[in-house]
Amino acid sequence: MKTDLAYRWDLFWMLTRTEFRLRDQGTMIGFLWTLLHPLFMFMILYLLFTHWMAPLIPNYAGCLLIGIVQWNFFLSGTDAGLTSLRRKAGLVANYSFPRILIVLSSVCAVLLSHLIEWAVLLAALLIMGLRPTAWWLMLPLIVALELALVTALSCLLSVLAVELRDLDRVWSLLLYGFFFLTPVFYTAEAMGGPARRILAFNPLAWIIEATRAAVIGAPYHSSPRILLLGAAIAVFCALSLALFPRMSRSVAQSL
Amino acid sequence: MSDTAVSVEGLSKRFDHHLPRYRTLIGRLRCALGGRSASIPVAALSDVSFEVARGECLGIIGPNGSGKSTLLAIIAGILEPSSGLVRVAGRTSTFFSLNAGVQGELSVRDNIEICSILMGLRRREALRRMDAILDFAEMTHLSEVRMAELSSGQAARVGFAAAIHSDLDLLLVDEALSVGDRAFQDKCREAFFRLRREGKTLIVVSHDEDLLRTLASRLLFLRAGKVEAVEELSTEGEPAHG
Numbered sequence: 001m002k003t004d005l006a007y008r009w010d011l012f013w014m015l016t017r018t019e020f021r022l023r024d025q026g027t028m029i030g031f032l033w034t035l036l037h038p039l040f041m042f043m044i045l046y047l048l049f050t051h052w053m054a055p056l057i058p059n060y061a062g063c064l065l066i067g068i069v070q071w072n073f074f075l076s077g078t079d080a081g082l083t084s085l086r087r088k089a090g091l092v093a094n095y096s097f098p099r100i101l102i103v104l105s106s107v108c109a110v111l112l113s114h115l116i117e118w119a120v121l122l123a124a125l126l127i128m129g130l131r132p133t134a135w136w137l138m139l140p141l142i143v144a145l146e147l148a149l150v151t152a153l154s155c156l157l158s159v160l161a162v163e164l165r166d167l168d169r170v171w172s173l174l175l176y177g178f179f180f181l182t183p184v185f186y187t188a189e190a191m192g193g194p195a196r197r198i199l200a201f202n203p204l205a206w207i208i209e210a211t212r213a214a215v216i217g218a219p220y221h222s223s224p225r226i227l228l229l230g231a232a233i234a235v236f237c238a239l240s241l242a243l244f245p246r247m248s249r250s251v252a253q254s255l
Numbered sequence: 256m257s258d259t260a261v262s263v264e265g266l267s268k269r270f271d272h273h274l275p276r277y278r279t280l281i282g283r284l285r286c287a288l289g290g291r292s293a294s295i296p297v298a299a300l301s302d303v304s305f306e307v308a309r310g311e312c313l314g315i316i317g318p319n320g321s322g323k324s325t326l327l328a329i330i331a332g333i334l335e336p337s338s339g340l341v342r343v344a345g346r347t348s349t350f351f352s353l354n355a356g357v358q359g360e361l362s363v364r365d366n367i368e369i370c371s372i373l374m375g376l377r378r379r380e381a382l383r384r385m386d387a388i389l390d391f392a393e394m395t396h397l398s399e400v401r402m403a404e405l406s407s408g409q410a411a412r413v414g415f416a417a418a419i420h421s422d423l424d425l426l427l428v429d430e431a432l433s434v435g436d437r438a439f440q441d442k443c444r445e446a447f448f449r450l451r452r453e454g455k456t457l458i459v460v461s462h463d464e465d466l467l468r469t470l471a472s473r474l475l476f477l478r479a480g481k482v483e484a485v486e487e488l489s490t491e492g493e494p495a496h497g
Contacts, residue, residue: 018361096348164280
């Protein structure tokens, strides 16, 4: 059993490293291209919204950067997860190993990029004059929460995407709408009552708000919310991981 | 320890081939609302039974669509049987599409590591055997070259060499002996004889009956998903120098 687990770790890590290297072409230039996307998004949104949002939101630049980095992980993670089994059709059709490793490695390859983005973001915030606090220690927990959410969604989406060939288009359309319902370039605090009620049902909104509270001390109401969110995501993740082996049983013949 | 490496009892496999127009969200909704079936059932294997002894080489032969590759995929654990039982003693992997895990943008060395791990080796073991695999594939001088720059024959050698150097008890080979040029094919055949001498079990699928007669101790003829005949071969055609 121990050997089996150790082998699966080797397999998982090999798949993750391969995916990461192919995403960023295994070079620093390739990684800079990955960083360019959130940076470009930041510049556009900052130019568009700074006059409107800056008077309402203290440290708007910091809030926007955090929103973009957290959103970007959700977007890239679910996209990589959704297409993972289809992209690795050759492996699924030719080798017998737990299919979940393909989904997990795809999400973890995006996580590696996300962690590097975080390192760059924290450096940028320090340059902007922000002082680290003990609340920064909450960051790994918040990133783990988002990782669990992305993983749970990816497990379900990856299997469904094998059967439904247009699911990636449907998902990108849903994400397009979801972007505006997520406080990426605004904060929940700056929104009126009805909008805030809608945001209360969006787990990513909770995650982004909690991140801003931990990193730059933005207003965030009650720590029980993050505990509730953690419990809900843990249940969703456990359900998704439990369903995956059953759902993925016939993917080799469907691909 | 049992002397049986593979036991197949009453194995049947039915595929549900999905119609392309129903492989979308809208298509599925139309299907559900209209009460239509989104797939066509096709029987690939029907009540197949046989055993393979440890150290034996079984050749499987049959026309296209007779269920040969499906049978290997079920034994490998890639596909699930619709009914029946398959028992495999020991570690196995397929030699189907040896380039399935190959990444064109990575080097030959990286790809050998990938293929070896997919074939069941731990990473440190894969790295330890790297030189021997490169040597077998005759790729030592090309180890840092991108895979995409190799010819298809050279690329196939990489996967084959990694597979030959793995620690599998049961090797499932699907037309993999057509890899590379004549000299490399002879080298591969030689490697299979060596594996048999080491007590490995082989199941080899091929359209080439002459080739199977030189390799196998028994031939299983499949037709339309059913076992048509089993032929015991009196001699196992190992080469004289083997």
